[in-house]
Amino acid sequence: MTESQTTPRPPADADARRAIAPVICYPNEGLPQPNLELYQNARAGAQKTGEVLVPPRDARCFEVPAGHFFRITSVEGSQVGDLNMWSFTDLSERFYSGKTRALHGTHLTTGERMWSSFPHMRPMATIIADTLGWYGIDEFGGSVHDVIGTRCDPYTGNLLSGTQYHHCCHSNLTRALADHLGISLAEAEPAVHDVLNVFMCTGFTRDTGQYFMKASPVRPGDYLEFFAEIDLLGNLSACPGGDCSSEHSSDTAACYPLLVETFAPTEGALEGWSSPARNGYDGTHGR
Numbered sequence: 001m002t003e004s005q006t007t008p009r010p011p012a013d014a015d016a017r018r019a020i021a022p023v024i025c026y027p028n029e030g031l032p033q034p035n036l037e038l039y040q041n042a043r044a045g046a047q048k049t050g051e052v053l054v055p056p057r058d059a060r061c062f063e064v065p066a067g068h069f070f071r072i073t074s075v076e077g078s079q080v081g082d083l084n085m086w087s088f089t090d091l092s093e094r095f096y097s098g099k100t101r102a103l104h105g106t107h108l109t110t111g112e113r114m115w116s117s118f119p120h121m122r123p124m125a126t127i128i129a130d131t132l133g134w135y136g137i138d139e140f141g142g143s144v145h146d147v148i149g150t151r152c153d154p155y156t157g158n159l160l161s162g163t164q165y166h167h168c169c170h171s172n173l174t175r176a177l178a179d180h181l182g183i184s185l186a187e188a189e190p191a192v193h194d195v196l197n198v199f200m201c202t203g204f205t206r207d208t209g210q211y212f213m214k215a216s217p218v219r220p221g222d223y224l225e226f227f228a229e230i231d232l233l234g235n236l237s238a239c240p241g242g243d244c245s246s247e248h249s250s251d252t253a254a255c256y257p258l259l260v261e262t263f264a265p266t267e268g269a270l271e272g273w274s275s276p277a278r279n280g281y282d283g284t285h286g287r
């Protein structure tokens with residue numbers, strides 16, 4: 001989007017065309033709303049069922065039954081995480097970053113949801129607590145927990161600088177999924193998908209529209225907490241970018257572990273809730 005000699009001359013009414021007010025693509029008031037109060041009350045009485053410590057520059061899988069909770073916590077130092085998620089029983093149902101972005105905006109926080117891929121398209125998880133919820137949108141247009149980045153990967157690094165780096169989030173997620181399911185890397189890799197960038201602070205530059213990152217405001221003790229709407233298989237990578245203040249796709253940045261904890265509600269705490277059904281579209285596509 002840089003200006004060049006091929007940029008056409010603006011028409012006489014260019015300013016008027018630019019001045020047209022935007023319209024929200026997907027007004028989301030019509031979405032089925034989560035009962036946050038029910039979830040948060042159930043969480044308050046929930047018991048811890050397990051934990052996984054994700055090592056720096058590596059990833060680990062974790063399982064969360066529908067109706068349970070999981071929390072991702074920064075420990076030891078500022079660190080961002082790349083989160084993948086699948087239906088526990090069907091790897092073809094996976095987190096759909098692009099549609100989640102279209103529905104909720106570029107960054108997620110409390111009350112918003114992670115939606116699954118077509119033809120399933122239902123809420124997989126609902127965010128019920130976010131200690132970085134105070135951050136908002138900063139003067140650069142940056143915010144936290146984005147669904148605009150993809151995940152750092154060795155292919156882009158190779159394209160841009162000829163590197164062979166093996167601890168990008170894409171590779172970490174691939175290894176962890178293969179190990180967890182007992183499948184080969186070749187079988188696991190196609191299941192890895194665009195992530196929720198937990199704790200990462202990102203945006204688009206206003207002048208060139210480029211994707212930017214900046215030092216995450218996350219500090220040890222900060223957490224993001226989810227309610228599992230369906231049976232989930234999660235996979236979290238502690239990004240080699242650390243707090244993503246300078247670079248990723250190398251061993252240069254200081255990196256720290258991330259803690260994933262799971263919690264079970266007490267009997268009857270989710271009275272009235274049921275796991276969402278798959279999307280109601282009949283799938284016939286006009287034939």
Ligand SMILES: [Zn+2]
Nearest residue numbers: 152169239240
């Ligand atoms: Zn990464």
